[in-house]
Amino acid sequence: MDFNVIIENMPLYVEGLWVTVQLVVLSLIFGLALAVPLALVATSNSRFIAFWPRAYIYFFRGTPLLVQMFMIYHGAGQFELLKESVLWVVFKEAYWCALIAFSLNTAAYTSEILRGAMEQTPFGEVEAAKAYGMSRATQYRRIILPSAFRRALPSYGNEVIFMLHGSALAGVITIVDLFGAAKIVNSRHFVPFESFIAAGFFYLCMTFLIVWIFKIAETHWHASIHPRKEGGKKKGGAAIPA
Amino acid sequence: MFDLHGYLPLILKGALLTLEVAVLSLLIAIILGLIGAVAKLSGSWIAKLIAGSYTTVIRGVPDLVLMTLIFFGGQILVNDVGDSLGWDYIDVSPFAAGVLTIGFIFGAYLTETFRGGILAVSRGEIEAGHAYGMTSIQVFLRITMPAMVRHALPGFSNNWLVLAKTTALVSVIGLQDMVYIAGQAGGATRQLFAFYFLVAILFLIITGVSDIGLRWLERRYSVGVRKA
Numbered sequence: 001m002d003f004n005v006i007i008e009n010m011p012l013y014v015e016g017l018w019v020t021v022q023l024v025v026l027s028l029i030f031g032l033a034l035a036v037p038l039a040l041v042a043t044s045n046s047r048f049i050a051f052w053p054r055a056y057i058y059f060f061r062g063t064p065l066l067v068q069m070f071m072i073y074h075g076a077g078q079f080e081l082l083k084e085s086v087l088w089v090v091f092k093e094a095y096w097c098a099l100i101a102f103s104l105n106t107a108a109y110t111s112e113i114l115r116g117a118m119e120q121t122p123f124g125e126v127e128a129a130k131a132y133g134m135s136r137a138t139q140y141r142r143i144i145l146p147s148a149f150r151r152a153l154p155s156y157g158n159e160v161i162f163m164l165h166g167s168a169l170a171g172v173i174t175i176v177d178l179f180g181a182a183k184i185v186n187s188r189h190f191v192p193f194e195s196f197i198a199a200g201f202f203y204l205c206m207t208f209l210i211v212w213i214f215k216i217a218e219t220h221w222h223a224s225i226h227p228r229k230e231g232g233k234k235k236g237g238a239a240i241p242a
Numbered sequence: 243m244f245d246l247h248g249y250l251p252l253i254l255k256g257a258l259l260t261l262e263v264a265v266l267s268l269l270i271a272i273i274l275g276l277i278g279a280v281a282k283l284s285g286s287w288i289a290k291l292i293a294g295s296y297t298t299v300i301r302g303v304p305d306l307v308l309m310t311l312i313f314f315g316g317q318i319l320v321n322d323v324g325d326s327l328g329w330d331y332i333d334v335s336p337f338a339a340g341v342l343t344i345g346f347i348f349g350a351y352l353t354e355t356f357r358g359g360i361l362a363v364s365r366g367e368i369e370a371g372h373a374y375g376m377t378s379i380q381v382f383l384r385i386t387m388p389a390m391v392r393h394a395l396p397g398f399s400n401n402w403l404v405l406a407k408t409t410a411l412v413s414v415i416g417l418q419d420m421v422y423i424a425g426q427a428g429g430a431t432r433q434l435f436a437f438y439f440l441v442a443i444l445f446l447i448i449t450g451v452s453d454i455g456l457r458w459l460e461r462r463y464s465v466g467v468r469k470a
Contacts, residue, residue: 062403062449063442064410067421071442074428075435165304172306172414179307192314200303200311207302 006198009185016181023167031106038111060108065166073097098170113155117148150221157214249427256420263409270345275352300350313339313415340412348405359394392463399456
């Protein structure tokens with residue numbers, strides 16, 4: 001194997017890496033912004049109201065991201081009305097289509113995580129909030145949502161990793177993300193092992209980075225859930241009472 | 243609005259191929275998952291190291307990257323090996339590459355699922371098996387495996403649903419599954435949205451039906467378990 005080709009093409013990989021980071025971060029932000037209202041409506045007591053976000057969640061979780069992306073990128077051209085409108089500026093660009101598909105997809109998964117976390121809110125917390133005379137909106141803002149976010153943290157970490165891996169699909173529709181860069185290097189120099197292993201290595205590093213970030217976030221936000229570690233430097237050693 | 247122009251039989255044929263890929267790769271994944279789980283729980287540090295790096299690397303890299311690596315890279319590998327052995331040119335089929343990659347990827351996920359399932363089997367059952375004079379293999383086949391199923395089923399169901407959706411990726415390496423055919427049919431009739439939507443619905447049917455089946459299985463394997 002000859003990794004000199006990879007070093008020569010490093011600028012391309014870095015460019016692709018940057019596009020991947022952009023796509024992932026932006027779709028996570030849009031996805032989360034969409035997921036909160038979706039989860040709130042999906043937990044509504046009215047069956048009719050809760051049906052719509054649940055149908056949305058069901059559709060996006062039950063179908064492959066690739067098909068969703070194709071529906072938006074390739075499928076948009078089917079609608080003449082859309083083609084003639086101002087929106088076409090967005091839908092003709094592969095980048096925006098990928099971003100829309102990723103955001104809608106992660107919104108569905110995230111809202112399902114949030115919905116689960118919200119339904120697990122201990123009854124006592126809500127009861128206490130009510131006893132304090134909080135309005136429903138205040139209850140959500142101060143008690144239910146913060147506590148749900150905290151409980152959702154580990155599952156959300158997984159979702160972020162899935163989004164990172166899913167973002168490789170952008171390379172399929174001509175976007176030069178990390179996978180797209182590997183594809184270009186492979187087709188120029190015909191080095192499938194080196195080109196894709198290099199991309200895989202970058203993805204692996206980013207995965208580790210995400211895992212590490214969420215570990216730190218969990219020790220911070222879950223401080224109230226995990227029992228405090230006993231003092232003393234020795235791990236597992238019995239603390240000697242003074 | 244959505245006229246399929248007689249492409250429905252072709253799409254359904256593609257759906258059948260999607261199912262074939264999914265089921266075959268699931269079989270590979272189950273075998274790899276069982277081997278991985280046993281390796282992770284074994285006393286040998288070499289087995290643990292190999293299984294550990296397998297699950298870490300595979301779960302850290304996108305499936306698409308692995309698939310293209312195995313498809314394009316595998317071709318070179320087969321050529322090189324073939325050259326040195328004096329074989330004729332062998333074409334790596336996208337079907338084999340797809341099935342092997344997906345099986346290989348989900349083997350890593352199932353390793354974790356099965357490991358959790360095995361750990362959840364109560365110690366006493368396994369000890370009782372040994373006390374009856376069974377060999378380790380007998381204990382594993384007669385006691386650990388059947389008892390593990392109940393604990394592993396929820397994770398297994400989840401993995402199967404994700405696996406079924408992952409099969410869509412084989413269209414990227416040129417296998418004519420339903421996503422690929424939808425692209426062709428949609429391109430010819432200028433109705434890409436309609437055809438991709440149809441494929442999405444077919445995926446929903448696959449996941450929906452398997453969901454019902456897996457829930458039934460979960461109920462069956464939980465017979466005799468008291469619910470809190």
